[in-house]
Amino acid sequence: MRRVILHRLMRLLATLFAVTFLTFSMVSLLPGDPVDVILGQADRTPELEERVRSDLGLDRPFLERYGSWLGNSLQGDLGESYITGQEVSQLIKDRVPVTAQLAFMAIIMAVVMAVPIGILGAYKQGKWQDTVSSAAVQVALSIPNFITAIFFVWIFSVKLGWLPNSNWVRPSDGLFENFKRAIMPATALALTQMAIFSRLVRADMIATLQENYVLAARAKGLSDRYILMRHALRPSSLSLMTIIGINFGALLGGTVIIETLFAIPGLGFGLINAISRRDILVIQGITVFVATVYVVINTIVDLLYTVIDPRIRRS
Amino acid sequence: MRKRQLFKLLALLLVFALGAAACGSDDDDSSNGDDTTAGDDTGSDDEGDDAADEGDEGDDAADEGDDAAAGDEAEGDVDTEVEEEDPAIERVYGGDISVGLEAEATSLRPWDDTCSSPCYNIAVTIFDKLMEQDVDGNYQGWLAESIVPNDDFTTWTMVLRSGVTFHDGSDFNAQSVADMFPVQLTGGQGASSAASSNLTGVEATGDLEVTYTLSTTNSAFPAFLSRAALGLVFEPGAAAADPVAFSDAPVGTGPFMIEKRDIDNETVVVRNDSYWGTDPDGNQLPFLDSITFRPIPDEGNRLDALLSGTVTAIGSLRQGTIRDARAEGDAITLYEYQGSTVGGGHFNTLVAPLDDVRVRQGLNRLNDQGTVLEALGGTGISFPGTQFFSPDSPWYSEAVAAAWPAFDFNGGTALLQEYVDDPARSDGKAVGEKIDVELSCPPDPTLTAAMQVIESVWTASELVNVTLTSFDQATHIGMAFNDAHQAHCWRFSDDNDPSITFNAGFAPPNEEIAAAAGVPGVVSPVNWANWFNADAFTASQAAIQTDDFAERKALYEQIGLLMAEEAPVWYSGYTATMIATDPALLGLASWHVPSGDLGSGLPNAEGHWSEVWLAAG
Numbered sequence: 001m002r003r004v005i006l007h008r009l010m011r012l013l014a015t016l017f018a019v020t021f022l023t024f025s026m027v028s029l030l031p032g033d034p035v036d037v038i039l040g041q042a043d044r045t046p047e048l049e050e051r052v053r054s055d056l057g058l059d060r061p062f063l064e065r066y067g068s069w070l071g072n073s074l075q076g077d078l079g080e081s082y083i084t085g086q087e088v089s090q091l092i093k094d095r096v097p098v099t100a101q102l103a104f105m106a107i108i109m110a111v112v113m114a115v116p117i118g119i120l121g122a123y124k125q126g127k128w129q130d131t132v133s134s135a136a137v138q139v140a141l142s143i144p145n146f147i148t149a150i151f152f153v154w155i156f157s158v159k160l161g162w163l164p165n166s167n168w169v170r171p172s173d174g175l176f177e178n179f180k181r182a183i184m185p186a187t188a189l190a191l192t193q194m195a196i197f198s199r200l201v202r203a204d205m206i207a208t209l210q211e212n213y214v215l216a217a218r219a220k221g222l223s224d225r226y227i228l229m230r231h232a233l234r235p236s237s238l239s240l241m242t243i244i245g246i247n248f249g250a251l252l253g254g255t256v257i258i259e260t261l262f263a264i265p266g267l268g269f270g271l272i273n274a275i276s277r278r279d280i281l282v283i284q285g286i287t288v289f290v291a292t293v294y295v296v297i298n299t300i301v302d303l304l305y306t307v308i309d310p311r312i313r314r315s
Numbered sequence: 316m317r318k319r320q321l322f323k324l325l326a327l328l329l330v331f332a333l334g335a336a337a338c339g340s341d342d343d344d345s346s347n348g349d350d351t352t353a354g355d356d357t358g359s360d361d362e363g364d365d366a367a368d369e370g371d372e373g374d375d376a377a378d379e380g381d382d383a384a385a386g387d388e389a390e391g392d393v394d395t396e397v398e399e400e401d402p403a404i405e406r407v408y409g410g411d412i413s414v415g416l417e418a419e420a421t422s423l424r425p426w427d428d429t430c431s432s433p434c435y436n437i438a439v440t441i442f443d444k445l446m447e448q449d450v451d452g453n454y455q456g457w458l459a460e461s462i463v464p465n466d467d468f469t470t471w472t473m474v475l476r477s478g479v480t481f482h483d484g485s486d487f488n489a490q491s492v493a494d495m496f497p498v499q500l501t502g503g504q505g506a507s508s509a510a511s512s513n514l515t516g517v518e519a520t521g522d523l524e525v526t527y528t529l530s531t532t533n534s535a536f537p538a539f540l541s542r543a544a545l546g547l548v549f550e551p552g553a554a555a556a557d558p559v560a561f562s563d564a565p566v567g568t569g570p571f572m573i574e575k576r577d578i579d580n581e582t583v584v585v586r587n588d589s590y591w592g593t594d595p596d597g598n599q600l601p602f603l604d605s606i607t608f609r610p611i612p613d614e615g616n617r618l619d620a621l622l623s624g625t626v627t628a629i630g631s632l633r634q635g636t637i638r639d640a641r642a643e644g645d646a647i648t649l650y651e652y653q654g655s656t657v658g659g660g661h662f663n664t665l666v667a668p669l670d671d672v673r674v675r676q677g678l679n680r681l682n683d684q685g686t687v688l689e690a691l692g693g694t695g696i697s698f699p700g701t702q703f704f705s706p707d708s709p710w711y712s713e714a715v716a717a718a719w720p721a722f723d724f725n726g727g728t729a730l731l732q733e734y735v736d737d738p739a740r741s742d743g744k745a746v747g748e749k750i751d752v753e754l755s756c757p758p759d760p761t762l763t764a765a766m767q768v769i770e771s772v773w774t775a776s777e778l779v780n781v782t783l784t785s786f787d788q789a790t791h792i793g794m795a796f797n798d799a800h801q802a803h804c805w806r807f808s809d810d811n812d813p814s815i816t817f818n819a820g821f822a823p824p825n826e827e828i829a830a831a832a833g834v835p836g837v838v839s840p841v842n843w844a845n846w847f848n849a850d851a852f853t854a855s856q857a858a859i860q861t862d863d864f865a866e867r868k869a870l871y872e873q874i875g876l877l878m879a880e881e882a883p884v885w886y887s888g889y890t891a892t893m894i895a896t897d898p899a900l901l902g903l904a905s906w907h908v909p910s911g912d913l914g915s916g917l918p919n920a921e922g923h924w925s926e927v928w929l930a931a932g
Contacts, residue, residue, distance in 0.1 A: 036793045039429070039503045048506050084422045084578060085559035094577075153616060157623035164625040166611045167413060168580050263415075263611040265580035273579060277421070278789050 008299040012292075019291040020073070020284065024066045027280050034058065034082045034278040056082050069284065078288075079281035081274075088285035091270065096252075096289070098168070099259070099266035101178075103251035105186035107244060110193035115240075117194070118201025119228055125206055133198070141195035146257045149188035156184060166263040185262045189255065193247055200243055204236035211235075238305060245301035249294030253286075397450050397916035400905040406598050410929035411605045412627035412900060414922070415617045419579050419610040422562035424554065426495075427502030430543035432630060432892075435921040437608050440584045441482075442547035442567035445473070445492070446540040450913040452709055452810065454537040457909060458487070458548055458568065468534040468862070471527040472520070476909075479591045481550040482572040489519035494551035499544065501558075508544035511819055512536055534862040538812035570601040570925035582608045594926055595911040602902070602928035615639075621647060621895055628896040628903070630920035634696045635761065640895045650894045650904045654810040654918040655708045657700035658691075659886035660756075661807075661844035663800050665824070667742035668750045673734045675882040678752070678779075678802070679720045680727030681772045682885045690764040691887060700886030702875045703808035703816060710813055710868055715875030720882060724772070731778040751780045755794070756804035758785040765887065766804070795843050798824075805843060806890060810918045813871050817855045821874065823847050846883035892920040899930045 035052050053059045057068075069079060078088035117137065121130045157165040163184055169177040208214060209232055217227045256268035263269070267286055274282035420434035423441065430438055447457040456462065462473040479487040496517035499505030508514075514536070516528040529536060540546045550566035563576045570592060571584035585605045592600040609626065611617040614636045620626045622643065631637065640649055662669040662678070669675060684699040701719035704710040731750065738746055754770060756762045766783055773779040786794065794800045808816045822839035823829035828847050829837050851874045858870040878884065894917050896903060906914045906923035914923060 030790070033789075033793050033796075036789060036796055038427075039507065048503065048510075052503055080559075083428075084562060086578070150615070153619050153623075157625065158619050161623055164620075165616055165623060166415065166620045167607075167609055167625055261613045261616055263580075263609060263613075263616070265577065269579055273419070276787060276789060 004303070005299075008302070012295045012299065015295050016288065016292060020070060020288055021066065023284055023287045024069065024280075025062075027278075027283050028062055028065075030278070034280065036278075038083065069281070073288070078285040081279050081282050083277045083279050088281050091282060092267070092285055092289050095265060095267045095270050095286075098170075098264060099252055099255055099268060101171070101182060102186050102189060102255055102258070102264070102266060103248055105182060106189035106193055106251060107248055109187060109190035110197050111240075111244065113190070113194040114197030115201055115233075117198040119205055119233070121198065121202035122205030122209060123224070123228060130202075134202075137195045137198050140191045141199075143191075145188045145192050146261055148191055149185060149258055149261055152184045152188060168262070168264050181262075181264075185255075185258045185264060189251065189258055193251075196243060196247070197240055200239050201236060204239050205232055208232045208236045241304060242298075242301055245297045246294075249290070249297045252293055253290035397904055397913050399913060400902045402596065404901060405931055406594070406596075406602060406902075407928045407931050408602050409604050410602075411607070412603060412927075412929065413607040413609060413625070414924075415609055415611040415620050415626040415629040417610070417614075417617070417630060417632060417920075418612060420582070420608075421578070423565040423573075423576075424502060424558055424562050425543045425547035425549060426499040426505035426554070427558065428562075429504060430547075432632060432919045432921055433608075433610065435543070435919070436630065436924075437582055437584070438543060438547055439569065439921070440571040440606060440924050441565050441569045441573055442549055443479075443569050444541055444546040445548060446537050446546060447908050448541055448810070448915040449908050449910075450915055452915065454541055454812075455908045455910055455912065457541075459540070462537055462540070464534070464536070464862075468532045468536065468860070469529045471529070471536055473525045473527065473540075474521075475523040475525065476591065477523055479568050480589055481568050482566050482587060483550060483553065485550060485552070487548065487568050489521055489523055489525045491548070491551060492525045493517050493519040495549065495554075498549075498551050498554045498558075502544075504544035508539055508542065511815070512539040512545065514539070514545070533814070533859045534867075535812040535814040535859050538815055542811065542815075571606060574605070579610060584608075590925075592909065592925060595907055601925040603924065606924055618643075618895070621897070624897070627900055628894060628922070630892070630894045630922065632890065632892045632920055634691065634891050637696055637891055637893045640893060645898070647895045648898050648900070650896070650917050651891060652893065652917045652920070653697050653705055653707070653889050653891045655703060655705045655710075655808050656806055656810075656890040656919065657703060657705070657808055657886055658804075658806045658888060658890060659700060659884055660754075660802055660804045661795075661846075661884045662802055662882070663798060663845055664883050665798065665845040666801055668734065668740065669752070669801055671734055671741050672881050673730045674750060676720055677727045677730035677734070677776075678773060679882045679885050680723040680730065681776060682769060683722045683772050684887060685722070686768050686772075687765045688888045690768045691761050697888045697891040699888050702878070702886075703813070704871075705889045708810070709864075710871055712868075712872040712875050714872060715879055718876055718879035719886075720879065724776070728776045728778065731776055735778050749778055749780045751782070753782045753784055753801040755784040755786065755791065755800060755802070757788050757791045762804060796840055798845065802885075803843070805884070807884065810915065813867075814855070814859050817871065817874060818859065821846070821848070821851050821855050823852070844883035846881065848877050848881060851877045890919075892918070894920050894922050900927060901930055902927045 034056060035049055035058065038052055039049070050059070057065060060068075072079065076089065078092070080087055081091065117133050121133050124130045153165045156163040163180055165184070168181055171178045205228075214227060214231055217231050252267060253271070254268070255264075255266060256272050258264070259266045259269040260272055267290065271283065271286045273279075274286065414436065416433035416436060418433045420430070420437045422428045423434070423438060425438060425442060428434070444457045445459045446454045446462070449455050456476075458476050458479060459473045460476050462471055464471050473492075475487070475489060475492070481487055481491075500509060513529040513531045513533050514527060515530045518526045518528070520526045527536065548568055549561070553564075553566045554561045565573055568591070570587055570590045572587045573582070574585045575581065575583040583605060586601055586603065590600055594600060611620055611626070611629070614631060614633050617626075617629045617631065618636055618639055621629045631640070637649075637651060640647060662675050664670055664675070688697070688699065698706070701716040702712060704712070734740055735748065735750065736746055740746070742750060744750070752773065754766055754773075756766045763785065770781040770783055773781050791803070795803055795805070807820075819839045819841045820843070822837055822842055823832055823834060824839060824842040824845040824847060826835070826838055829835050832847065832849055832852065854870040854873045858867045861867060894903060903922055903924075904916055906926045908914055
């Protein structure tokens, strides 16, 4: 086990190195200049441009800048935003809880909806329950989450006036108010996830239900519910675990549109703003953070396999 | 088997029905779908650099032969008239409001950061300006009581208002203004504005007297003191001590004080009980207890936030949002404004074939403004541009409007044909070969549609190969700075003194041209079209040698006529903007300068919030 963890850690470091280098390269290669963003369309002299560039350290060669950033990052210093002067690590710290809350709520809602739908589809395979649930899942999968979100806003904010469609409130400023603002974006995110998860559960469950030990359990006269929950669900949830892990990581960096739509100050909103401002160190910081979380979660998921499935542990 | 097929069919129908319900739209919902994509662009629009994005200008004024006559407003156009709020309505103290802005004000350091619409909305609650524009476009004192030039406009003596204190309790006086200057010079915007205005020194020559020294004549200098970089008054000690921290806790003398700054979420300002200002009736300002500003980048969602009561007011620079807001009728109050900001684009006149006036004139005549404005998204919102001044502006010139090349397909084609058939054509191509033009705009859906209109007309001449390109806002602006552009979408001018746009805009674009013009060292990177005309440059310089309005107007008219002749730019329409509010919010448009005159209204959706109150009940 220790060897596995060590191996994973090595992979994590290599991945992060590649991610940081590639991100730094790509952002540096982007057309557009942070100096233009800072000076805007103000009249300017070459001296002023040079001064701003020098203040930001942009006059140094690429590798020197990257090396300096990497060295500082290893000591926990991700630099400062070119535009606002904020520390990038603080900026990430402020935003992670917001996106994590959305991602967590979305995943929980998705799992709660997906597992029963998946089990039902598998158990009633080919019957009308399966057909209807599959169709509903297909609809959820087909509609982009921002369309769903707009639809929710129209109904729950504009027409019914039940939920605010912006004005994010942090949990520390009021749990209920926070929940009111999080529920629409989280549900919009959850529907797509639910569709993916339920299809996965259904497919895995159908395969599991063909296994000999399930047939043996049936032959022993155990109830369907018992078989489904105790014998079939656990082995059928390996793929689900993997995809939950992957999608949670993806949601941390993939809520850009939803966060922008609802003006939620999370990582996605921060990232899109940083890109438009050419705020290289913020882009770099958020990307590295998301990549790290992504790889770490996947490592944890891999390790959890051994806990969930005794066959893997034994092998 | 038949039962299963029936269920499959039902399931299929369910898929289509749900899909249609979710994706379709009715009249009420029409804004949502449109504006989601627009919101992405807005999200990237940040605050500060929106001049390149001309997606929100003008609409339908050119509606099929119904072009607004020069100087007239077409029916349905934005009414920019600023009216006094009914004095009989009771002014009410108290209340908290929330304002949805199109982007975050990334930082609140006036000397360092670009400050456009969202930033201004917040900034003018915290910081007072030294000068401000009144309803007629004149500059009046705000924190300044008077400002007087010497004979050649190289020295300006300002007397400040007494009894003003900063939010931290310290006194505002002449030394404060003098101490601001070194801080201003450390910032990009401050240094740039100092250079543009020829400002070299600021000295406290009395307790409340400040003397500004310029390197050369500038009769329009007070205009710079009404703008963010040199005009917003901040506490210099706090700013110099920690500029980064200052952005989160700015200290000014304004009607509100910062209470909370959570970037990309909310900026909360609360009443400054010690504020010096009163309204014309002597009521102590401000009326409101607090204002929360929130960036809501998505246009549709911002309007929905107002309709649902999530916010009390919203601003928008998008004509599509104005159109949608108008459709809401009395449910909201609209304050629309159409100023001198005009959309269109510029030709890089240093690059062949755009270095030839026949090509620029030809392409301008092939600019079907009416259809372009339609494609930009609306009906009856603004009218076609012909110059850097809107028909409401005192600087507007009928002569320039008449001289500007109107849409004339045959005329334009003939000019292009002349170039194409010229053996000495500047692009080096063989006689008869089509010219190549790259037309570039930021990736806004309405802009793309408008550019496709232009492309189709240019292409229809059978003399132009058009390549449409699209880059994000920062890149688009960077291309113009680096002269890596040809035909480039842009938004020009504003309601400030024309010298601010014209002097930098028409100075020599590079050292070689400057030397040839006999003004070595006078180079402007913001001469976007790289168009240099010695007469226009001379006129722009002459216009800051005098404060005689008629004389100055004649000089700017001369520049306008030269532009009409040489066509370094093309126009779509004037930019319409709006602030929409809950009907209970009153007094927004009728803010006053301290003399009691009406202020300049709400250009660029920039609200002045000190005289705003919530109606009783």
